[in-house]
Amino acid sequence: MTTQPEKARHFLALHLAGAPLLLPNPWDAGSARLLASLGFEALATTSSGYAATLGRLDGTVTRDEAIAHGADVAAATDLPVSADLENGFADDPEDVAVTIACAIEAGLAGGSIEDFSGSGLYAQDLAVARVAAAAEAAHRDETRFVLTARAENHLRGNPDLADTIARLQAFQEAGADVLYAPGLSDIDDIRSVVAAVDLPVNVLALPGAPNVTELAQTGVKRISVGGAFAFVALGAVTVAARELLEQGTYGFWETAGRGAATARTAFTR
Numbered sequence: 001m002t003t004q005p006e007k008a009r010h011f012l013a014l015h016l017a018g019a020p021l022l023l024p025n026p027w028d029a030g031s032a033r034l035l036a037s038l039g040f041e042a043l044a045t046t047s048s049g050y051a052a053t054l055g056r057l058d059g060t061v062t063r064d065e066a067i068a069h070g071a072d073v074a075a076a077t078d079l080p081v082s083a084d085l086e087n088g089f090a091d092d093p094e095d096v097a098v099t100i101a102c103a104i105e106a107g108l109a110g111g112s113i114e115d116f117s118g119s120g121l122y123a124q125d126l127a128v129a130r131v132a133a134a135a136e137a138a139h140r141d142e143t144r145f146v147l148t149a150r151a152e153n154h155l156r157g158n159p160d161l162a163d164t165i166a167r168l169q170a171f172q173e174a175g176a177d178v179l180y181a182p183g184l185s186d187i188d189d190i191r192s193v194v195a196a197v198d199l200p201v202n203v204l205a206l207p208g209a210p211n212v213t214e215l216a217q218t219g220v221k222r223i224s225v226g227g228a229f230a231f232v233a234l235g236a237v238t239v240a241a242r243e244l245l246e247q248g249t250y251g252f253w254e255t256a257g258r259g260a261a262t263a264r265t266a267f268t269r
Helices: 004-014 029-037 047-053 063-076 093-105 124-138 161-174 187-196 212-218 228-247 253-266
Strands: 021-023 081-084 110-114 146-150 178-180 201-204 222-224
Touching: 004 110, 004 146, 029 063, 029 228, 029 253, 047 063, 047 228, 063 081, 063 093, 093 110, 093 124, 110 124, 124 146, 124 161, 146 161, 161 178, 161 187, 187 201, 187 212, 228 253
Parallel strands: 021 222, 081 110, 110 146, 146 178, 178 201, 201 222
Antiparallel strands: none
16 A cells, blocks of 8 residues: 555455454554554554643644644554544634645545534534535545544533434434544443444543453444553653652663564564
8 A cells, every 4th residue: 555545445444344443543653653563454643642742732733733743654654544633623614624635635544523623512513514524525536535523522521322323423424434422431322323323433442441342242343542552651651750760760671671672673664
């Protein structure tokens, strides 16, 4: 796979296989290469993980920064890469379509669009119009781009399953390729979502969420980790730094040694 359309077609095909696509979220080119070396078949950027590399919180990255970051990750491996495009970095549907066009030009195989503005959920009519505009840009002419439409209810203090399902069904009709309601962790709720739509469903791996085998049995087609791996790395650095500061010892080299060995395998080009 060398071209953006080839990667996008392959990325979509991975959602149609029997087992769920395990989609890890690297936060830079190095972590992308490391994850690719471990055998993952596709990657996705993480807005929170990338923001952390800039010393910022999630929601503070600009469109230009996110697109450039996505291009860097996409160039780091031969795998398809999907981008976390937050709310498309715009409220207006036409501007969301511009974001999709930029992502395609950057070599990304796919991307996700949220129905949350940063201050609140979009009204469903506007949310659907935004997905429709994104889908038109994603599938225009010979363009291939796997569009994931996200219903943010369960991350934004509105755990209304009926509304989440209604939004996902509307996003399906608007032209999305994959559906995603991050924050769902109850297996019966997840099963209800999968049964209510015809498109592949992505689930976010959260504490207490069903494991991969259980999600596979519900019909989930993709599982991603969001910023979790980036924060695992930050957590390990915090433990190591506190050991040095508070104990004056170097036990962190046990973990560092494993990381160095992995890097020697992954960073070959």
